[in-house]
Amino acid sequence: MSLSSLSLLLLAGASPLAVGQEVPTVTAPETSAPVPVPGEQDRTPEDVQRSSAASDIVVTARRRAEQVQDVPIPISVVGVKELDSTGSFNVQRLQQLQPTLQFYSSNPRNSSVNIRGLGAPLGLTNDGIDQGVGVYIDQVYFSRVAVATLDFLDVQQVETLRGPQGTLYGKNTVAGAISITSKAPSFNFEGRAEVTAGNLAFKQAKASISGPLAEDVAVRLGISTTSRRGTIFNTATDNYINEQDNIGLRGALLWRASDSLSLTLSGDYNRQDPECCAQIYVRYGPTQRAANRQYPALTAALGYTVPSTNPFDRLTDVDAELNALNVLGGVSLRGELSLGSGTLTSVTAWRFWDWGPKNDRDFTGLPITTLSQNPTRQDQFTQEFRYAGEGNGFDYVVGVFGFYQKIHTTGQQQQGSAASRWLLNPSSALSNDPSVLDGLTAENDIRLKNFSGAIFGKFNWDVTDSITLSPGIRVNYDDKVGSYVSIVRDAQGVLVPYSGGTPRQAAQREAIQPQAFVDEAYRAWNLTYDLTASYKPSRDVLLYATYAHTFKSGGLNLNGVPVVNGVVQTELAQIDPEKVDHFELGVKSQFWDRKATLNVTGYWTIIKDYQAIVNNSSTSTLRGYLANAGEVRVRGVEADFSIRPTERFTAYINGAYTDHEYVEFVNAPCPPERSGGTAAPVGSPGGTPGVPGQLSPVVCDISGQWLPGISNWAFSYGAEYNAPAKVFGLDGEFYLAGDASSRSKFSSNASRSIYTDIGGYTLANFRLGYRTDDFNIFGWVRNAFDEEYFELLATTPGNTGLVAGNPADPRTYGLTISKSF
Known part of the structure; x- marks a missing residue:
């Protein structure tokens, strides 16, 4: 399952978000605020509103537009409005919204991010081994979990993919991946x-x-x-x-x-x-x-x-x-x-x-x-x-x-x-x-x-x-x-x-x-x-x-x-x-x-x-x-x-x-x-x-x-x-x-x-x-x-x-x- 391609468009469905609301209601599985897909950076709120009536949540996870419910992989997505309203400004806070995500840290270096309990055992900080959970920001792989202790900065959404990843792109990971997407530059002020x-x-x-x-x-x-x-x-x-x-x-x-x-x-x-x-x-x-x-x-x-x-x-x-x-x-x-x-x-x-x-x-x-x-x-x-x-x-x-x-x-x-x-x-x-x-x-x-x-x-x-x-x-x-x-x-x-x-x-x-x-x-x-x-x-x-x-x-x-x-x-x-x-x-x-x-x-x-x-x-x-x-x-x-x-x-x-x-x-x-x-x-x-x-x-x-x-x-x-x-x-x-x-x-x-x-x-x-x-x-x-x-x-x-x-x-x-x- 592609990490970068899990950009979601909020088009309604079972989403708890209401278009135009500054702060969301709750975090639900596999829903998100709007994120542009290639060629659609200039979609207006009215476009989203019209799409919302179709009761579809669209993703491009397999390089084509399809409903998120059609993607055969467990994905949890938290959009920008959920992040803001719940105070989830880093991964440590995010784990309260996602029961299969675990984060442990005695300091930024001695940190581990696990999905389904797998990734890196507690207390196992070692420069010579890889993490089992990949952390990506804007399609760039971060090799250190220390990034997970930092505040989310101008983030559009955070996606957690459960299970092994790696046959679509990026670094191989055995437990899953956290993909963070920043807000894109806009041609509207x-x-x-x-x-x-x-x-x-x-x-x-x-x-x-x-x-x-x-x-x-x-x-x-x-x-x-x-x-x-x-x-x-x-x-x-x-x-x-x-x-x-x-x-x-x-x-x-x-x-x-x-x-x-x-x-x-x-x-x-x-x-x-x-x-x-x-x-x-x-x-x-x-x-x-x-x-x-x-x-x-x-x-x-x-x-x-x-x-x-x-x-x-x-x-x-x-x-x-x-x-x-x-x-x-x-x-x-x-x-x-x-x-x-x-x-x-x-x-x-x-x-x-x-x-x-x-x-x-x-x-x-x-x-x-x-x-x-x-x-x-x-x-x-x-x-x-x-x-x-x-x-x-x-x-x-x-x-x-x-x-x-x-x-x-x-x-x-x-x-x-x-x-x-x-x-x-x-x-x-x-x-x-x-x-x-x-x-x-x-x-x-x-x-x-x-x-x-x-x-x-x-x-x-x-x-x-x-x-x-x-x-x-x-x-x-x-x-x-x-x-x-x-x-x-x-x-x-x-x-x-x-x-x-x-x-x-x-x-x-x-x-x-x-x-x-x-x-x-x-x-x-x-x-x-x-x-x-x-x-x-x-x-x-x-x-x-x-x-x-x-x-x-x-x-x-x-x-x-x-x-x-x-x-x-x-x-x-x-x-x-x-x-x-x-x-x-x-x-x-x-x-x-x-x-x-x-x-x-x-x-x-x-x-x-x-x-x-x-x-x-x-x-x-x-x-x-x-x-x-x-x-x-x-x-x-x-x-x-x-x-x-x-x-x-x-x-x-x-x-x-x-x-x-x-x-x-x-x-x-x-x-x-x-x-x-x-x-x-x-x-x-x-x-x-x-x-x-x-x-x-x-x-x-x-x-x-x-x-x-x-x-x-x-x-x-x-x-x-x-x-x-x-x-x-x-x-x-x-x-x-x-x-x-x-x-x-x-x-x-x-x-x-x-x-x-x-x-x-x-x-x-x-x-x-x-x-x-x-x-x-x-x-x-x-x-x-x-x-x-x-x-x-x-x-x-x-x-x-x-x-x-x-x-x-x-x-x-x-x-x-x-x-x-």
Whole structure:
């Protein structure tokens, strides 16, 4: 299924939107605000109004105009008006509207976007592997999930495609794709401004303007800025942290060079610079480490008390400097040429990403790890050519895609004066000598050069008027070359060797292990193919079935590998690709004169050689590293229902049931309650979980357990009622709307732990306002019932039993005013 081609035109149907309304009612499945298709950029509101009477929602997903209900793929689309009215100004907010989308982030770099629970496991940030969910903006692939933490800027719509993608264009993805479409330059002069103010000193402003520069040239400019006071108070610095401080700029120039050729030049710059991102004390969960080396004994010995043991007091005393500087930008040129019976499209782009973090990785006010940062610079270049044509009873897309990425990370980790007591065994005299680890510093240099190239094609054959077969194929080549060098020095600048040396240096290696491997390479060809069969027995019913065999590219372990007896285990530096088999059955339907829409999808996904953090008993080490687990399975059922019985009322409910497990994962890292003790004999289950002083298994078999981050049940639902009214002589309407999302319990640790399950919760949001065709004012409240829940829970280094986490936003409220012209 093409990503760029999923541009939708709002033409009514079961859409909850009303043409001309500034703010939508609710988000329903597969509906959107108008987005121009090639050759239709100048459609007027009156054109849309007339089309609306036809009760059709038109897409160009298979390079021809067709109803969205005719497209045999599960798609969730949120238009600009839904984004604005629900406050979904980034992907994190968007997940509340789409139950099959999951987003987790402890900071922009340590972020993962999953669809149906697949993409990247929690805590698996590694420059050397690809994401399983592709993020695209205006047909340009973004290789870093960090883009998902930025504010949407002058966005027209966001489309979420579920299931494997890649046989139509772009980068191969195994779980799905998020395609973000910006507003196009207009040949009619137009503009919009919006301001929002709320509690926690929340301030947001957006503005855009567009119009012609000449008869065949149009321009569009947009700006967005967001700021908010932090949600956590740091008693060490006497200020609020985990704040928001974002600004974005975007410009686009459209030149209609001829009747058959149009060129769009786009550029953007986005910057976040908040004091962020601290994870704070949540609880103590005993491990199998000796009792005198666990959190209660260690803090007592150091005379330390956490500011609060209730995380929803939102207090911390982290003492290291915090920052989450995140800068993204780039330039792209898209050309579209009508050629023969189809369209030739070229997309050329350069993107950059600068990441300047500062973290407190001991999660306390103690000087244990005083410096932890991995500043990164990335440049990426992409080039894509596609030709979409059609003939008598068939249409097709063929293309080539090239991607080159260069990453350089220069990290630092430094230990403080409390590190010896915290990290070294108290039975050693060295643990009472702060100078052993105080000032110990690792200088990391991580480099990656990553090339990916592909040829692809998709063919749609109308066997009969009601039956269509759609085979697709992709041939992909990946070439990755990377290096990881970690040099460790003590406070006097003396190198710490890989092995041997003095007892003091051996103790220093317990805290930070030096290692290096240079110019490790991963190179491989892979083949992707899929087949979709669809059957349309009537105008308003579509049945479809899909099989896809695909892969997630292999890569390199650029977070380090085990070192055994001074030998770096470079054979563990490469990671094999994931091999994916995906099956899907679906039905799309409309009824009650198309006032109601019901779409249901069932799927079954099997992944072999799943990329995960593993332990390997053959190395006789407890250090986890990135490698391949055996097999995972995710299967489920999704249903999207929307109804619009009158122009005054709309409602929707979307739900997903997801069954997920590690089918085979015999060499997983153990959960904290089974970690930290003296190593048990290989193959032994170890001692009693959660009891200090017990033996700990080197690896754990977690076959049959949950995958992290996935709830068995998830729902989103909402409704709106509006009433016509005239205010100050202007025709408009008052409206009352609400939306909510619910999810059941999920695991927040790669190996499920008794300490890190996050309980189910429901978030409810409400808004009340008045709008006309070009003006809107509304008050809103989010997390209206002040639900206390965690976005993430994490075990902290050292097996001390300290569990840290991210308390989610409390209740927020505010007022939004917007004006269009």
